Amino acid sequence: MILNRNRKKWVPIILIAVVLALVPILITVFDLITTDEDSVIFLEGYPSSIVVLILLYYLVIIILGLLWFIKQVISFFSLKNEKATSELLHLKSQVNPHFFFNTLNNLYGLVGTDTKKAQALILKLSDMMRYSIYEGEKEMVTLKAEVDYLHNYIELHKMRYHKKIDIKFESEIEDDYKVMPLLFIILLENAFKHGVENLSKGAYVYLSIKAKDNKVLFETENNFDPTLPKEDKGIGLKNLKRRLELVYPKKHSLSFAVNENVYKSKLTLQL
Incomplete structure (x- = not known):
């Protein structure tokens, strides 16, 4: 329906453009018919005032044509940007859903056995969900805020598991740059x-x-059980790659390495 409406809207404009383009041809044909010469020069023999008016007329047509063309180019890129923004918002809404579901399942089991731990877990989860919802909708957030979010994620996992995990997080932030939220x-x-x-x-x-130096480098390393079948990475990494393409085109690198039972990832952003 929208496409048909757009076509109908352009019909009169196209007709007017065709008529305007035929004006010089019509004038030339008229000159040929009303004179005995085999050929004529456009506007030859016309009073200078008429020549000036016709030339001004074409100048106005050219200017209007240029303005129309510029408007179409702006509309094209605006539509493209709106599409990219819409896709980006959709991708952001996909981040972390299964993590929250798993945590809620853990809460269900803790409520009847360890009320205090369940309460602490609820508060931590609430902080993370608040950040995901409100800060995650922003175009950019401070790097410090993102790092705090990662720390909260780690603390929440420590509360979830009943096993010992060796976790180290080194942070060297000389400049608190702004980055797209929910990347790391x-x-x-x-x-x-x-x-x-x-x-x-x-x-x-x-x-x-x-x-530092307008660059952010984020690296992860973890061990895994190589005897287990390889799991599908799901939408997470596809989501990340697409968001990087949209927001940091040609200004990022993302790489992965596997060595026996060790998995490494490396993300670089050029700001």
């Missing part, structure tokens, strides 16, 4: 989901984030 959490989440959750002992997760 996907890589951290994968480290827990595909590593820690499948190991009964000896699990570790090492993280590092550095920010």
Whole structure:
């Protein structure tokens, strides 16, 4: 329906453009018919005032044509930006849903056995959900806020598990740059989901984030059980790659490395 309406709207404009384009041809044909010459020069023999008026007329037509063309270009890029923004919002809404579901399942089991721990878990989960909903909708957030969110995620996992996990998080932030929210959490989440959750002992997760010289470097390292079948990474990494393409085109790099039972990821942002 919208396409048909747009076509109907352009019909009169196209007809007017065709008529205007035929004006010089009609004038030339008229000159040929009313004179005995085999050929004529456009506007030859006309009073200078008429020549000036006709030339001004074409100048106005050219200006209007240029303005119309510029308007179409602006509309095209505006539509493209709106589409990208809409896609970005959709991608953001997909971040972390299964993590929250798993935590809620843990809460269900804790409510009847350890009320205090369940309460602490609810408060921590509430802080994380608040950040995901309100800060996650923003175009940019401070790097410090993102790092705090990662720390909350780690603390929440420590409360969830009943096993010892070796977790190290090194942070060297010389400049508190602004970055797109909920980027690093996907890589951290994968480290827990595909590593820690499948190991009964000896699990570790090492993280590092550095920010200086308009560049942010985030690295993760975790061990996993190589005897288990490889799991599908799901929408998480696809989501991350697409968001990086939309917001940091040609200004990012994302790489992964697997060596026996160790998995590493590296994300670099050029700001």
